[in-house]
Structure formats: C-alpha cells, structure tokens
Amino acid sequence: MQQFWVFVRKEFYHIFRDKKSLLIIFALPIAQMLIFGFALTNEIKNTQIGILDNANDEASLNLIAQLDASKYFEISNTFTNPDEIDAAFKADKIKLAIVIPPNFKSELAHNNSARIQLLADATDPNTATTLEVYASAVIRDYQNTINNNFKLPYSISTEIRMLYNPQLKGAYLFVPGVMGMILLLISAMMTSISIVREKELNTMEIILASPLKPMILILSKAVPYMVISLINVSTILLISVTLLDLPINGSIWLVFGVCFLFITTALSLGLMISNITDSQQTAMFISLMGLMLPTLILSGFMFPIENMPVPMQVLSNIVPTKWFFIIIKDVMIKGLGFSSVWREILILAGMTAFFLIISWKKFKMRLA
Amino acid sequence: MRILLVILRKEFQQIMRNPSILRIIFMMPAVQLLILPLAADYEVKNVNLTVVDQDHSTYSQLLLNKLSASDYFIIQDVADNYDAAMVDIEKDVSDIILTIPPHFERDLIREDEAKLSLAVNAVNGAKGNIGASYAANIINEYNQEIRKTWFTMPEFNPVPIIDITYSNWYNDGMSYTLFMVPGILVILLTLVGSFLSALNIVHEKEVGTIEQINVSPIKKYQFILGKLIPFWLIGFVVLTIGLLIARFVYGIIPAGNMGLIYLFAAVFLFALLGIGLLVSTIAESQQQAMFISFFFMMIFILMGGLYTSIDSMPQWAQVITWFNPVKYFIEVMRMIVMKDSSLADISHNLLVIGIMAVIFNTWAVLLYRKRV
Amino acid sequence: MADKVIITENLTKKFGDFTAVDGISFHVNKGEIFGFLGANGAGKTTAMKMLIGIWEPTSGKAEVAGYDIYRDMENIKKSIGYMSQRFSLYEDIPVIENIRFFGGIYGLSRAEIKEKSAALLHKLNLTGESKTLVSALPLGWKQKLAFSLAIIHQPKIVFLDEPTGGVDPITRRKFWELIYDAANEGVTVFVTTHYMDEAEYCDRISIMVDGRIAALDTPAALKKQFNADNIDQIFTHLARGAKRTAD
Numbered sequence: 001m002q003q004f005w006v007f008v009r010k011e012f013y014h015i016f017r018d019k020k021s022l023l024i025i026f027a028l029p030i031a032q033m034l035i036f037g038f039a040l041t042n043e044i045k046n047t048q049i050g051i052l053d054n055a056n057d058e059a060s061l062n063l064i065a066q067l068d069a070s071k072y073f074e075i076s077n078t079f080t081n082p083d084e085i086d087a088a089f090k091a092d093k094i095k096l097a098i099v100i101p102p103n104f105k106s107e108l109a110h111n112n113s114a115r116i117q118l119l120a121d122a123t124d125p126n127t128a129t130t131l132e133v134y135a136s137a138v139i140r141d142y143q144n145t146i147n148n149n150f151k152l153p154y155s156i157s158t159e160i161r162m163l164y165n166p167q168l169k170g171a172y173l174f175v176p177g178v179m180g181m182i183l184l185l186i187s188a189m190m191t192s193i194s195i196v197r198e199k200e201l202n203t204m205e206i207i208l209a210s211p212l213k214p215m216i217l218i219l220s221k222a223v224p225y226m227v228i229s230l231i232n233v234s235t236i237l238l239i240s241v242t243l244l245d246l247p248i249n250g251s252i253w254l255v256f257g258v259c260f261l262f263i264t265t266a267l268s269l270g271l272m273i274s275n276i277t278d279s280q281q282t283a284m285f286i287s288l289m290g291l292m293l294p295t296l297i298l299s300g301f302m303f304p305i306e307n308m309p310v311p312m313q314v315l316s317n318i319v320p321t322k323w324f325f326i327i328i329k330d331v332m333i334k335g336l337g338f339s340s341v342w343r344e345i346l347i348l349a350g351m352t353a354f355f356l357i358i359s360w361k362k363f364k365m366r367l368a
Numbered sequence: 369m370r371i372l373l374v375i376l377r378k379e380f381q382q383i384m385r386n387p388s389i390l391r392i393i394f395m396m397p398a399v400q401l402l403i404l405p406l407a408a409d410y411e412v413k414n415v416n417l418t419v420v421d422q423d424h425s426t427y428s429q430l431l432l433n434k435l436s437a438s439d440y441f442i443i444q445d446v447a448d449n450y451d452a453a454m455v456d457i458e459k460d461v462s463d464i465i466l467t468i469p470p471h472f473e474r475d476l477i478r479e480d481e482a483k484l485s486l487a488v489n490a491v492n493g494a495k496g497n498i499g500a501s502y503a504a505n506i507i508n509e510y511n512q513e514i515r516k517t518w519f520t521m522p523e524f525n526p527v528p529i530i531d532i533t534y535s536n537w538y539n540d541g542m543s544y545t546l547f548m549v550p551g552i553l554v555i556l557l558t559l560v561g562s563f564l565s566a567l568n569i570v571h572e573k574e575v576g577t578i579e580q581i582n583v584s585p586i587k588k589y590q591f592i593l594g595k596l597i598p599f600w601l602i603g604f605v606v607l608t609i610g611l612l613i614a615r616f617v618y619g620i621i622p623a624g625n626m627g628l629i630y631l632f633a634a635v636f637l638f639a640l641l642g643i644g645l646l647v648s649t650i651a652e653s654q655q656q657a658m659f660i661s662f663f664f665m666m667i668f669i670l671m672g673g674l675y676t677s678i679d680s681m682p683q684w685a686q687v688i689t690w691f692n693p694v695k696y697f698i699e700v701m702r703m704i705v706m707k708d709s710s711l712a713d714i715s716h717n718l719l720v721i722g723i724m725a726v727i728f729n730t731w732a733v734l735l736y737r738k739r740v
Numbered sequence: 741m742a743d744k745v746i747i748t749e750n751l752t753k754k755f756g757d758f759t760a761v762d763g764i765s766f767h768v769n770k771g772e773i774f775g776f777l778g779a780n781g782a783g784k785t786t787a788m789k790m791l792i793g794i795w796e797p798t799s800g801k802a803e804v805a806g807y808d809i810y811r812d813m814e815n816i817k818k819s820i821g822y823m824s825q826r827f828s829l830y831e832d833i834p835v836i837e838n839i840r841f842f843g844g845i846y847g848l849s850r851a852e853i854k855e856k857s858a859a860l861l862h863k864l865n866l867t868g869e870s871k872t873l874v875s876a877l878p879l880g881w882k883q884k885l886a887f888s889l890a891i892i893h894q895p896k897i898v899f900l901d902e903p904t905g906g907v908d909p910i911t912r913r914k915f916w917e918l919i920y921d922a923a924n925e926g927v928t929v930f931v932t933t934h935y936m937d938e939a940e941y942c943d944r945i946s947i948m949v950d951g952r953i954a955a956l957d958t959p960a961a962l963k964k965q966f967n968a969d970n971i972d973q974i975f976t977h978l979a980r981g982a983k984r985t986a987d
Contacts, residue, residue, distance in 0.1 A: 020651065024659040031667060039685035040676045047679050089537060090709040092699060095679070108528040115531045122536035123706045124547050126410055126498060127677055132534050133501045143530045155481045156511045160500050162490035163457065172491050193655060281567075284658055285388055293399075297407045302675065304495065307409040326460075333491050334458055374844030381833045385873075580828035583792050584845050585817040739793050739813065 003212055007220030011194070015224055025190075029182045029232050030239065036174035037244040044130050050077035050094040052085060059105035063142050067098070072134045085119060095121045096131045108146070164249075164333050175240050176328035177301030179233060179259065180321045184295055186229045187222075187266035188273070189287035194221050195274035196283045214363065222267045229266075233259045249335030255328065258341075261348055262324045268355035269320070275362040295321040323348045371586060375594035383598055389564065393602055397609045400556050401549065402617065408548045412498040418445040418453045418462040425473035427514070434510050435466070440502045450487075463489045464499055476514070538623075538706045545618055550701035551674040553610045557633065558668065558694050560606050561640030562647070562661050565599045569648035570657040582738040592733055596641045603637040604630070624704035628711060632700050635721050639693050642728025649735045668694040696721050743770035744803075745897050745928045746791065751800035753786050760786040762951035763800060768930060768944075770896075773923050775939050776932040777971070778948030779979050784932045785825075785901055787948070791930075792822055792899050805896045818846070821890035821898035821927075825905065829886050831875040835866060838874060838889060846893035860888050880911040884918060891922050898922065900931040904938070916941050939971040947978055954978045 015022060049067070053060050068075050073096075077088050085097045099117040101107065107114040118135055120128035165172045195218070198204040207217055237255070240246045248255060273286050296302055298312065299321035305313055316322050323344045330336040338345075383389055417435060421428050435441045444462050447453040456462040465487040469475075476482040486503055490496035539546055572578040581591055607630070614620040622629065644661065651657035671678075671685065672694035678686060689695045696717040703709035711718075746768035753761040761783045768774045778784040789795040791804050793813045802809045805819040822828075829838050836857060843853035861867045864884050874882060883903060891898050900919075904912045916938065919929055931942070939945045939959055946956035955962055955978060959971060966974045 018653070018656065020656045021653075021659050024656075024663050028663055028666075031663070032670075035667065035670055035685075039671060039681050039688075041680050043680050044677075045680060090703065090707045091713045092703055092707075092709070108530070112528045113531055114528070115533060117533050117535060119535045119537055121707075122539035122542055123702050124677065125536075125539060125542040125544055126412065126494065128536055128539075128542075129498065130501070133505070136532050139530055139532055143528070146528060154476055154511070154515050156476065156507060156514075157481065157483055158504055158507050159483060159485040160504065161485065161487045162496055162500075163487055165490040165496070281571075281654060282388065284655070285392075289399075297404060303407045303409065304492070306414060307411065308407050312403070312406060329491060330458070336458060340458065371845055371847070374841060377844075378830065378833065378837065378841040381837050382830065385832055575831075576824060576826035577828055577830060579794065579824050579826075580822065582794055583817060583820075583822040585814060585847075586845050587814075739796050 004216050004220055007217060008223050011221055011224045014194070015228070025186060025228060026232065026235070028185070029178060029236050032178045032182075033175070033236055033239045033244070036178060037239070037246075040174070044127070044134060045071050046074045047072060047096065047127075047131060048076040048094045049073050049096040049098065049131075049135075050079055050085065050088050051075055052079040052082060052097060052099045054102040055100050055104035057103070057105040059108060059146070060100045063100065063104075063139070066142050066145075067135070067138055070134070070138050072131075072138075089121050095127060096135060098135065172246060172333055173301060173329075175236065175244075175246060176325050176332065177299070179236050179328065180262070180299060180301065180324050181292065181295065182232050182236070183229050183259065183262055184266050184269075184291055184321065185287075186232065187225050187263045188270035188291055189284065191221055191225050191267055191270035192273040192283045192287060193280055194225075195271070196277060196280050199274075199278050200280055218271065218363075226263050226267065229263045230256075230259070246332075248332050250331035250337065254331050254338060258324065258327050258331065258345065258348075261345065261352070262320070265320050265324075265348060265352040265355070268352050268359060271359040272355055272362075275359055294319050298322060299325050301325055320348060320351050323351075369590065372590050372593060375586070375590060376597060379594055379598045383602075392560070392564070393606060394609070396559070397556055397606050397613065400552055401610055401613045404552050405545045405548050405618065408552070409544050410494070411542070411544050412495055412502070413440055415441050415464060415495075415499040415502065416444045416456075416462040417441045417503075418447055418456045418465050419443060420447050420450055420453050420465060420467045422449075422470040423468045423472035427473040427476065428468045431468070431507070431510055435503075435506060438502075438506055440499075441506075453487075457487070457489050460489075463495070464503060466503070546620060546706060547702070548674070549614050549618055549620055550705045551672075551698050553607065553614065554672070554694060554697045554701050555669055555674070556606060556610055557603055557637065557697075558640060558665060561599065561603055561637050562644045562665055563658070564602070565595060565641050565644030566647040566651065566657045566661050567654055568599070569595055569645070570651050570654050573648075573652070574654060588733060588736055588738065592645065592729075592736065595645070596638070596729075599641055599644075600634075600637050603633065603641075607633050620705065622705040623708035624710070625708075628704050628714065629701070632697060632704075632714065632718060632721070635718060635725055636693060636697050639721050639725035639728055642725055642732055643693075645732035646728060646735070649732060668692050671695070672698050674698055690720075691724075693721055693724055744768065745770045745806075746774075746802070746804050746930065748791075748802040749800055751787065751790060751802050752798045753783075753790055753795055754798045759951055761790070764948070764951075764953050766946060766953060766956055768897075768928060770928055771923060771926055772943045773919060773929045773931070773941065775942035775945035776930065776948070777934065777936070777939055777945055777975065778932075779975075780934065782948040783951040784948050788899055788901060788930070788932055792820060793817060819896045821893070821895040823886045823890040823898070823900045823903050825902045829874045829882060829889070832873065834871045834873055835861070835877070835885065836870040838885070839870075839892070842889040843892050848893060856892055860892070864888060880907050880914070883907065883911075883915055887915070887918055887922075891927055894925075895927065897928040897930055900929065902932055902934065904933065904935065912938070936970065936972040936975055945971070947975055949978050949981070 051064055051067070053064065064075065067073050077094055079085055079088070088094045088097070097119040099119065101115055104114055116139060118132050120132055122128040198207070208214060233256070237248065241248060269291060273283055277283050277286065298305070298316040298319045300316065305316050305322070308316070327341045327344045327348070330341050419432060421432070432443065436443045445453070445456055447456065450465065450467060453462070453465040457465065467485045467487070469483060472482050484507060486500055488496045488500045536542060643664065647657055647660050651660055671689050671692055673689070678689055678695060681689070700714045700717050703713060744767045748767070749765050750763040751761060751765070752759065752763050764787060776784045776788065786795060790797045791802060791809065793809070793816065797809070804816045807815045809816065830841070839857045839860065840853055843856065848856065857870070861870055864881065866881065866885070869877070874885070877885070887900070887903065904915050912935070919931070923929055933939070942959065944956065944958050945962070946953050948954065955974065957965065962971070962974055963969065966977060968974045968977070
C-alpha cells in the first residue's frame with residue numbers, strides 16, 4: 001500500500017513538471033466549451049443576401065425594408081441585372097438572392113398574384129433550406145400586412161414547441177461530446193504514453209524486477225490521470241451550468257458515476273494500447289487514429305449516426321464513446337434516471353471488463 | 369544551394385524509412401475521405417414521427433397520409449396520448465410528436481380554424497429546427513389543398529398571394545458530400561502540415577541530433593528550409609491523393625480551375641508549416657508538440673466554417689476566424705470546386721494566407737537559435 | 741612557438757545564480773591531444789559547449805582556430821568537428837547516408853565524399869556495412885563512425901564530449917587509436933572524459949573542480965607535482981575538496 005502511494009506521488013511529480021502539457025490538458029476542455037458554447041451555432045442571423053429589384057415600386061421597397069429589418073438577413077448587395085447574381089455567389093458575397101418581378105405592386109393589386117424567386121447558394125444544403133424557410137416567412141408576413149391580416153378561411157395554425165432545448169442551442173449536443181473526447185485524451189492516451197515511456201526509458205524493467213506487484217504500478221499510473229479527468233469533468237460541467245446556461249436536468253451523481261465508469265473504460269483502453277507498443281510516438285498515433293478519430297466520427301456527437309450507411313451504424317456500436325454519449329445526453333439533457341439508462345451502462349461496463357481482461361492477459365504473457 | 373540539397377536528401381531518406389509517417393501520408397487521406405463524408409451527412413431526412421391522433425377523422429387521416437408520403441418523415445408510432453408519445457422521444461424512437469386534437473375536422477370546417485401542435489426533440493438544435501420547418505411546410509401545403517377543395521382561389525379570394533419559387537444553385541442534388549469533401553480535404557492538409565513538421569523537429573531535439581546541426585556550419589535558413597520543403601511536397605502528394613479520391617469515389621470534378629487549388633494549397637501549406645515550426649521551437653518533447661499542435665488545430669478546424677457557418681457566429685468569434693488559416697482555405701475550396709470562382713474571387717483570401725505564411729515563418733526563424 | 745588553436749581568458753558561464761564555469765583561462769596548442777577532465781557537474785561540458793557555440797558565455801574572452809567566439813562563430817564552425825555524448829549520428833538511415841550528409845554539410849564535393857567514404861569504411865572495417873542502418877551497429881562501431889565523421893572535413897580542432905561511454909576497455913583503447921591517428925595528421929583533439937586512465941593518453945590535461953581549473957599540465961608533470969602514481973589519485977585529492985557533486 002505504501003509502495004502504491006510512492007508511485008502515485010512520482011507520477012504526479014512527472015505530470016506537474018511538464019507544465020506545457022499540463023496547461024493544455026486543462027485549457028483544452030475550457031477552450032472547447034467556450035467555442036461550442038458561444039461561437040458555434042446553427043442559428044441563422046445576419047446572413048448576407050442580395051436583392052434584384054426589377055420593380056422599384058412602393059410594394060417592392062416595403063418588402064425590402066421588411067427583409068432588411070429581419071434579424072436573419074443583412075442586405076449586402078443590390079443588383080441591377082441577373083448576371084451580377086452569379087458573380088456575387090461566386091465571390092462568396094451572398095448566400096441568397098431574392099428576385100422581385102417588374103410591376104410588383106400593380107401585379108399584386110390587379111392580378112392578386114405575383115411571383116418572387118428565391119435563389120439559394122446550395123453549397124451548404126441545410127443553410128440554403130433554412131434561409132429559404134426564413135425568407136419565405138418574412139415574405140408571408142409581408143403578404144399578411146398588405147392583406148391587412150385578412151384571415152383566410154380554413155386556417156390551420158401550428159404551435160411548435162421545442163423540447164429540452166427551447167433556444168435551439170447547439171451546445172446541448174456538444175457538452176457530452178467534449179466530455180467524452182477529453183476523457184479519452186487524458187485517461188487513454190496520456191496513460192498509455194506514460195506507461196510506454198517507462199518502457200522506452202527502460203525503467204520498466206527495473207520495476208518489474210523488483211518485488212513490486214505490476215498491478216500496483218499500473219494502478220499508480222491510472223490514479224493521477226483519473227484525478228485530472230475528474231477535475232476536467234467538473235470544469236466542463238461548471239462552465240456548462242454557469243456560463244452556458246445548460247442545466248443538468250438529471251441526477252448529478254449519476255452523471256459523475258457514469259463519467260467515472262467511462263474513465264475506467266478509457267484507462268483500460270490506454271492499458272491495451274500500452275501493451276501493443278514500445279514507442280511513445282506509436283502509442284500517440286494509435287491513440288489518435290484508433291481512438292479519437294473513430295470517437296469523433298462514430299460516436300454520434302459530431303455527426304448523426306442515423307444518417308450513416310448501415311455498416312457504419314453497426315460499427316458505431318463498438319465505440320464505447322457512443323454509449324457514454326447516449327447515457328450522458330439522456331441523463332443531463334432529458335433528465336432521465338438510472339432506470340432508463342441501465343442497459344447502456346451495462347454495455348459500457350461490459351466493454352470495460354473485456355478490455356481489462358485482455359490487457360491483463362497480455363501483460364501477464366509478457367512477464368512470463 | 370548544395371548544402372540544402374544534402375540536407376533534403378537526408379530528410380527524405382529518414383522519411384522514407386519511417387513507417388508511421390508513410391502510413392499517415394497514404395492512409396490518412398484514404399480513411400478521412402472515404403469514411404468521414406459518409407459519416408458527415410447533416411441532411412435532415414428520416415425524421416421519425418409519433419402521432420397522437422385524437423380526432424380519428426378523414427381529415428386527420430389525410431394529413432397523416434401526406435406526411436408519410438413525404439420523403440422526410442417516417443411515422444414510427446401512433447400513440448393514444450401525449451405522455452405515451454413522450455416515451456418515444458425519451459427513447460429516441462421519435463423526433464417529433466404531432467398532436468391532432470379532438471374535433472380537429474369539425475373545428476376546421478365549422479369554426480374556420482383549427483390547431484395542431486408539434487413537440488420537437490430539440491436536443492439536436494439544427495435537426496429539430498429543420499424537422500419542424502419541414503413539418504410546418506407540409507402542414508401549410510395540406511392547408512392550401514383543403515382550401516382549394518372548398519373554393520377556387522382567384523374568384524373567391526380577393527386577397528393577393530405571393531407565389532414563392534425556390535431555386536438551388538451549384539448543388540443540384542443538394543448533396544452534402546459535395547459540400548463536405550472539399551472541406552475535409554482542407555482538414556487533411558491542415559493536419560499533415562502542422563503535426564508532421566512540428567513532430568519531426570522536436571524528434572530531432574529529443575534524440576539529440578539537433579545539437580550536431582547547431583555546431584555545424586549549416587545556416588538557420590538552410591536547416592529550416594530543409595525541414596519545410598519535404599513536408600511541403602508531402603502536402604502536395606496528400607492533396608493529389610485526396611483530389612483523386614474525390615474524383616473517382618465521389619465523382620466530384622471541380623467546377624473551377626484545379627491550378628488555383630494547387631496555387632492556394634502551396635501558400636496555405638507554407639503558412640501551416642510555419643505554425644508547425646513555431647510549435648517546435650516551444651515544445652520540449654514530442655508529447656508537448658503533439659498537444660500544442662492538437663490544441664490549435666482543433667480550434668482552427670472547429671471554427672473553420674465546416675461544421676457551422678461562420679456567419680452565424682457572434683462578432684467576437686468572427687474576428688477570431690480572421691486569424692484562422694483553415695477558414696480561408698475551406699472557403700476557397702468550396703468556391704473553386706462548387707462555384708468555379710476565379711483567381712480574382714479568391715485573391716483576397718490568397719493575400720491573407722500569404723501574409724500569414726510570411727509572418728509565421730519569419731517569426732519561427734527569428735525564434736530559432738543555434739546558440740542559447 | 742606552437743600555434744595556439746584555443747585561447748580562453750576568464751571565460752565564465754552563469755545560469756541565473758549558479759556559476760557553472762568560473763573564469764577559466766587556458767590555451768591549447770596545435771596538434772595537441774588536450775584532455776579536459778573533471779567530475780560530473782564540474783563544468784567541463786559547459787565550458788566545451790561555449791567553445792563550440794552552443795552556449796553563449798556570460799563573460800570572458802575566447803578564440804578558437806584564430807576566430808573570436810562572439811563575432812566569428814560561423815567561421816569557427818567551419819573549422820571544427822564535434823562528437824557529442826549521444827554520438828549525433830542519424831540512427832534511422834544507413835551508414836553511407838550519414839557519410840554523405842556530414843561530408844556534404846561541411847562542403848566536400850561528391851568526388852571527395854566518394855573517396856573518403858571508401859577509405860573511412862575500410863579503416864573501420866565497415867566496408868560491407870555501408871547500407872546498414874546505424875541503429876543496427878554495435879556501440880563501439882557507432883562511436884568510431886561518429887568520430888570519423890566528426891573529422892571527415894579535416895577540421896583544425898575536433899571536440900569530443902565523453903566519447904567512450906559504455907564500452908569495454910579494449911574498445912576504448914581502439915577508439916583512442918583513432919584519436920592518435922587524427923592527431924598525427926595535425927588535428928588538435930579536445931576531449932572531455934571522466935575516465936582517468938584516458939588522461940594518460942593525452943599530451944596535456946586540465947582538471948576542473950567546481951567550475952574552475954584546479955590543475956593543468958602534462959600528466960607526467962602533474963604526477964610529480966602532486967606526488968601521485970596516477971591521475972586518479974590526483975583527481976580524488978582535488979575532488980575531495982569539491983562542493984559540487986551532482987550533474
């Protein structure tokens with residue numbers, strides 16, 4: 001027991017000596033949280049649009065005024081002929097162009113109908129769709145004002161309620177994702193690098209030759225990173241709740257419990273990696289390519305799993321982060337309890353046990 | 369310069385014999401480009417719907433038919449009441465609950481107005497928003513159809529209606545792949561350019577061979593060029609592999625001039641290598657080099673405009689992106705690949721990246737000291 | 741009057757409050773094998789690193805190969821060779837590529853390199869191993885190769901920093917034969933070591949203690965002066981008074 005603490009102290013000492021890495025370990029989640037929380041959003045606002053006004057009459061100018069007033073749009077270009085539209089798109093100056101026909105006002109007054117064209121830069125299909133939807137909404141509002149809000153018969157009004165995330169914050173999805181990534185980075189990659197470093201420096205042999213049980217060595221390496229991981233999780237949750245206004249709807253103990261479980265999963269993965277290689281560089285690359293990348297892609301945090309081709313959806317099931325992500329989402333955001341997530345927890349625990357057994361077996365083999 | 373050639377020869381010898389680097393050069397483009405675009409599909413489709421139909425009328429059925437006929441929605445479940453439907457949302461079986469209240473048909477015909485309600489799982493903000501928009505659109509169309517069956521428009525309706533037509537440019541199929549692949553190519557180059565060069569120099573520091581260099585008559589600029597040029601060339605190899613994959617696997621043929629892509633890539637790589645160089649002057653170990661590079665690359669990539677639009681960012685974040693080289697290349701890639709933009713169109717971006725390249729590299733050269 | 745290829749005057753190096761090298765003054769004559777001895781932490785490596793341009797001196801003067809170390813370092817670098825403790829070979833490329841590299845950066849032409857590499861490989865008995873990766877060579881061979889590459893451009897002075905660490909005495913002897921050969925061809929050899937028996941191989945030696953030169957003369961003269969049978973005894977005697985013991 002005494003030996004264990006000696007090693008834990010040594011490991012902490014190593015970690016604290018490397019100030020630059022330490023800085024990054026703590027700064028990384030904070031930076032990510034700030035970026036995801038404040039900078040990244042799918043909300044559309046102040047998008048540059050262009051207008052080709054062939055009418056130049058009272059009606060068209062009123063419509064343009066309403067568009068300009070909308071928080072979604074910023075009219076940056078006014079065109080005099082259609083060719084300019086293409087040029088503006090190509091120079092990336094606008095994302096949407098609105099074409100108002102000549103005689104707009106008289107068409108509306110006398111024919112009761114006029115056609116407006118929306119031309120969208122569909123290089124980003126979702127943005128294009130959203131812009132079209134918003135522009136249509138503004139145009140329909142304008143239509144209502146000139147109709148003096150005349151109510152059409154047989155009107156269906158639709159009330160839309162956004163659940164869990166009424167302000168449509170993108171951050172809701174990202175917080176669990178950031179947590180997962182950071183935990184993997186610290187508990188898996190750094191632990192594996194730390195173990196491999198001993199191998200590279202040949203100090204591993206000395207330790208193995210001593211009466212020290214190898215299990216103690218491994219645990220002693222795991223503990224500091226577990227502590228750092230938990231600190232990071234707390235930081236993330238703190239920022240989430242205070243700065244980002246993302247409440248934790250479920251039990252915070254459950255959240256920490258699941259994080260603890262996932263840390264163990266990550267540690268066991270790090271252990272597995274350290275068994276395969278003797279070089280730090282390789283350990284780093286395997287961690288990145290074999291852990292981080294699939295996590296990023298297949299865990300569901302950046303990209304929707306349901307949109308992926310079926311083989312990839314199947315593959316995503318073996319990525320531990322995917323399960324962690326589901327549990328955290330359900331508990332933190334939907335406020336669900338243990339009874340709803342016990343299945344996923346079981347899966348995660350099962351994976352952890354599996355990795356640990358394999359690592360242990362391999363480790364014993366090397367000693368024999 | 370003969371000495372430079374000697375240095376380059378050694379660098380290439382080392383790179384060619386390094387299996388991890390070779391694996392990265394060839395495998396990374398393949399993996400990223402083959403898997404990421406398949407994964408990175410943000411298109412909103414297959415929205416799962418649970419319907420609470422408390423009316424059970426002809427009209428409610430018509431609405432349901434219309435919804436399931438659309439490409440966007442799949443009616444997963446019909447529930448008796450709202451609470452039962454919520455379970456579907458909790459279990460992620462459905463994304464939206466449509467509640468048709470009792471007397472829906474009667475209210476619509478007799479009172480001239482009826483209400484519907486949509487409850488949307490907005491955990492995924494974008495998907496929720498767009499899913500709701502699609503649903504609202506379909507309901508609107510349904511509404512129009514009902515009106516039409518009751519009277520013909522021009523005669524009985526004295527009110528002007530604006531007809532809106534939609535036209536999507538540059539992306540007929542509304543394909544997300546066309547959008548993502550060029551962006552992913554940029555990310556690829558970013559990773560190669562920054563990581564590999566930083567790690568390489570720090571490796572020399574760690575192993576100690578850098579001392580020999582410092583004692584020799586090799587000049588600073590020769591050493592630095594000797595480190596930059598191989599990875600610059602590797603960048604081009606990666607770019608070419610990437611473009612080939614884009615062409616043959618995804619059928620993406622740039623609408624614009626390929627030469628422009630390479631031109632921009634050349635300057636971009638220099639800028640990134642400069643960053644890698646800077647990192648290597650600060651980092652003492654490979655782990656540090658990796659972490660520091662990772663930190664900056666992550667910020668650059670997240671705020672590069674690939675996942676979310678830069679226009680949506682708050683002002684202060686947009687200002688930060690002015691200093692993000694990745695953003696400029698992603699814009700240019702899209703412009704050239706999808707819109708056939710010209711040299712004039714990209715000239716602003718090219719200039720900015722050029723300035724960055726000069727600044728980063730000069731800064732690194734000044735920081736690098738043979739004698740401490 | 742022998743040419744002085746190294747001259748130092750009150751050369752000092754401080755790291756913050758710590759004075760690693762404390763005002764040393766000495767000279768080295770052309771063609772000498774000059775041994776720079778001292779315990780670990782005595783300051784000998786730091787002193788050497790100032791002469792070859794890795795550390796900037798805090799104060800004092802020095803001239804190497806006739807050039808001032810403050811103003812003319814680039815010229816000095818062209819005239820010297822260096823072998824670090826870690827051999828400074830590129831382990832991940834073959835022997836012949838290391839030869840081409842070091843020959844090339846010191847300005848040898850292709851023809852010269854070709855000629856010298858053949859001779860070098862032959863001398864080291866490595867003719868069949870030109871394509872072998874350096875990492876595959878045994879330690880003793882690496883040392884000899886590193887030394888040969890350090891003098892491939894026939895420098896005026898070659899600086900060796902603890903070149904014979906980690907090998908058996910016979911291999912060390914063989915290494916010193918290479919040093920003798922170089923000295924016979926006019927190369928001045930400046931070597932630091934903590935093996936006291938190697939001190940006997942040198943023309944003159946200096947012993948550093950706590951950043952200062954505690955003794956400097958030929959081995960024979962020193963033995964007489966301190967009434968000792970070997971350099972080891974002298975060293976122990978001087979080092980006993982030392983305050984610094986660690987690296």
